[in-house]
Amino acid sequence: MTTATITVPKASGRAPVSWVVSDATAMTKRNLLRYLRLPNLLVFSTIQPVMFVLLFAYVFGGAIKSALPPGVKYINFLMPGILVQTVIFGSTQTGVGLADDLSRGMIDRFRSLPMARSAVLAGRTLSDTVRNVFVVLLMTAVGSAIGFRFHGGFVPGAVGLGVAVLFGLAFSWISALIGMSVRDPEAAQAAGFIWIFPLVFASSVFVPVQTMPQWLQVFARNNPISHTANAIRARTQGGPVWHPLWLTILWLAGILVVFVPLSVNRYRQAA
Secondary structure, three states: OOOOOOOOOOOOOOOOHHHHHHHHHHHHHHHHHHHHHOHHHHHHHHHHHHHHHHHHHHHHHHHHHHHOOOOOOHHHHHHHHHHHHHHHHHHHHHHHHHHHHHHOOHHHHHHHOOOOHHHHHHHHHHHHHHHHHHHHHHHHHHHHHOOOOOOOOHHHHHHHHHHHHHHHHHHHHHHHHHHHHHOOHHHHHHHHHHOHHHHHHOOOOOOOHHHOOHHHHHHHHOOHHHHHHHHHHHHHHOOOOHHHHHHHHHHHHHHHHHHHHHHHHHHHHOO
16 A cells, blocks of 8 residues: 655745735735825825925025035025935834834734735835825925926936935834834834934034034034935035945945844744
């Protein structure tokens, strides 16, 4: 009598790439649908950036323009920095959203489903990136209405906007790790902003670095937010671009390489 041998495939612990993409797409749609059902979330996330543009342009523009090179309008200096600030502030919503899902038990439900573990985080970061695209376009329109122009050409300017969106995506993964760690929406919001404020304001986002004290200039010149703002300025206004651009790319790659696996691992440990 011959006994048939049944070969059982071994679980590799990794889902096929097609499954990961499909699951991440489903989670992205789930998060985007929330904006359609709760439009106030999108409305209030766009009011603050518009207020920053108008307030800094009209309240601080007169005082700061004397520190700019001759012929440079403050709105053209300001807008690239404001775009970076907007996507960075917007990235904190990734951590808040994940902490909210954790507190309501949604993460436990997702973990019980046969889906890629990275899909929940990827879906969250991608949906927030889509929101950032909308906000960046809106901000560009508002800036154009008060004098902002792409002096470097439309295509280089569009590339600059893309750099801003990608930078926000990278910071969303940092925010994801924070949200999964603190596990409470209010704590995630506080923890997400407390370290971002020094990075944003001690940078070239709002003022030229040379106007700062010498000791602060050292930090501001090596700040990833300064590199990104300078790269976007070079793309939208013209000028040397490769030095700030490759530094921005290095920061983007470094953040993703470090925080994507850390966030996925933290998700696996979430109870």
